[in-house]
Amino acid sequence: MADQTAFSEDLLSYIRQVSLRDDDVLAELRSNTGELPMGKAMQVMAEEGQLLGLLVGLTRARTVVEVGTFTGYATLCMARALPAGGRIVTCDINPKWPRFAAPYWDRAGVGDLIDVRIGDADTTLKSLLEEYGEESVDLVFVDADKAGYRRYYEHALRLLRPGGLAVLDNTVYFGRVIDPADQEEDTVAVRELNAFLREDDRVEISLLPMADGVTLTRKR
Numbered sequence: 001m002a003d004q005t006a007f008s009e010d011l012l013s014y015i016r017q018v019s020l021r022d023d024d025v026l027a028e029l030r031s032n033t034g035e036l037p038m039g040k041a042m043q044v045m046a047e048e049g050q051l052l053g054l055l056v057g058l059t060r061a062r063t064v065v066e067v068g069t070f071t072g073y074a075t076l077c078m079a080r081a082l083p084a085g086g087r088i089v090t091c092d093i094n095p096k097w098p099r100f101a102a103p104y105w106d107r108a109g110v111g112d113l114i115d116v117r118i119g120d121a122d123t124t125l126k127s128l129l130e131e132y133g134e135e136s137v138d139l140v141f142v143d144a145d146k147a148g149y150r151r152y153y154e155h156a157l158r159l160l161r162p163g164g165l166a167v168l169d170n171t172v173y174f175g176r177v178i179d180p181a182d183q184e185e186d187t188v189a190v191r192e193l194n195a196f197l198r199e200d201d202r203v204e205i206s207l208l209p210m211a212d213g214v215t216l217t218r219k220r
Contacts, residue, residue, distance in 0.1 A: 004209055020046055026076065029104045033071040042070055044143065044169070045211045049077035052141060052167065055216075056081035059165050061138035065128065066090040067121050067152050068144030072101025078141065079110035091117040091124040092144075121148060125155035135161045143169035146186035149193050153217075157202060160219045166203070168193075172213030 007015070026046070033043045044052075056064060056078050062085065064078050069092035079088050092098060098116040105111040117124045121144055128137075140156040142149060149168060156166040173190045176182045194215070197205050203217040 016046065020050060022046065025104055025108045026073070029071060029073050029076065029101075033073060036071070039071070044070075044074045044077075048169070048211045048214060049074055051210075051214070053077040053081035055165060055167065056139060059138050059163075061165075062086045063132070063137045064088040065125075065137050065140045065156070065159060067125070067140070067142045067156075068092060069097050069101065069116070070143070071097055072105060074141060074143065075101060075114060076105055076108055076110065078139075079105065079113045080108060082110075082113055087113055087115055089115045089117060089128065091119070091121055093118070093120060121145075122151055122155070125152065125159070129155065129158055132159065134158050135164075137161065138164050140164075140166045141169070142166065146170065146173065147189045149189055150196065153193070153197075157219060162219055164219050166217045166219070168215040168217065170212045171207055171215040172209075174212060 005011075026049070030043065030046060033039045052074055060083075062083060064082070064087070066075055066078065066088060069075055069090045072090070075088060075090045082088065090098070095118045098118070102111060105114055137159040138161060140160060142152050142156065144152065153166060153168065160166060171190060171194055173187055176184070176187045177191045177194065194207070197203070197215065197217060201220075203219055206216045208214045208216065
């Protein structure tokens with residue numbers, strides 16, 4: 001059985017050449033995000049953004065919820081994959097990020113599909129449960145403060161329809177999850193979440209060894 005291939009920069013470059021379907025708006029947004037403080041560390045990889053769009057299509061998602069907007073790259077990738085009448089609700093605690101993202105969304109022609117909610121993610125997700133009801137959402141993407149992941153995951157399961165997908169980013173957390181000496185709050189939160197998901201029989205799971213770890217959980 002083949003083991004995991006080590007992806008060098010040259011091999012990653014090859015993969016992007018043969019599979020990445022980029023355009024000027026996405027490339028510019030990614031480039032400008034990379035120039036921000038911590039931008040390169042926090043932004044979604046181009047391959048992951050393309051995967052998110054594919055997952056929206058595969059699940060035939062019409063209603064998507066995103067926890068953590070940042071500069072809106074993943075938002076854009078998912079919004080582009082929505083069918084006519086689809087909608088993505090993206091929430092962030094800081095209004096400057098959706099403001100940064102909005103011109104790119106508009107240039108891509110999807111600004112009217114994106115519903116921005118500003119505020120604490122727990123509060124926003126609870127309000128969406130009241131507004132939309134349980135089992136009303138097709139896909140939830142979580143890429144926010146790691147200490148809150150377990151709470152966001154539980155909200156997501158209530159929002160998701162059976163067969164719906166919760167996608168959790170950064171689930172290897174820069175490799176820090178395997179360092180027992182690392183007891184930083186976010187590291188511990190991700191480590192504990194991974195252990196919890198392994199035993200959660202409400203979902204099917206797969207932790208993809210790509211980017212910073214991407215866990216797919218499909219609600220039974």
